[in-house]
Amino acid sequence: MADVSHHRGDLAGHPDASEMRARYERVLGGRDVVLVDGPVFLVGLYCAVSPWIVHFALAQPPLVVHNLILGIAIALLAVGFTVAPARMYGLSGAMCAIGVWMIISPWIVGSSPDAGVIWNNLVIGVLTFLLGAMCVAVASRSRSAT
Numbered sequence: 001m002a003d004v005s006h007h008r009g010d011l012a013g014h015p016d017a018s019e020m021r022a023r024y025e026r027v028l029g030g031r032d033v034v035l036v037d038g039p040v041f042l043v044g045l046y047c048a049v050s051p052w053i054v055h056f057a058l059a060q061p062p063l064v065v066h067n068l069i070l071g072i073a074i075a076l077l078a079v080g081f082t083v084a085p086a087r088m089y090g091l092s093g094a095m096c097a098i099g100v101w102m103i104i105s106p107w108i109v110g111s112s113p114d115a116g117v118i119w120n121n122l123v124i125g126v127l128t129f130l131l132g133a134m135c136v137a138v139a140s141r142s143r144s145a146t
Contacts, residue, residue, distance in 0.1 A: 059117075
């Protein structure tokens, strides 16, 4: 009887291994997806739901809409960074701008924000700015490598 079981082993001996490895490197551009894209998505997700977590949904309706829209935008940028990194990393500088805007937005969009709202947007803004700066660094490093 023939052995038809599937043995899971090392793919190093596969005839297409070098081609698959080269294609993987081309697609990723030498960047580390886990360290940048995942946290960007999580910050965007938190930004979108933060009005209900910090409980300022009733007190600051314009800021609720603002955080929801910007949170979705940040999360969509993270998805774009993952799906089409070569095209989307040009927008990584926009993340820095969004971070700065999130820091000052409680006073511009909101009306007399309390400490919870200020700290919430300050933390989101700083994280977004830092992650955007990391995206810019990763993009410039991958461009200089090519």
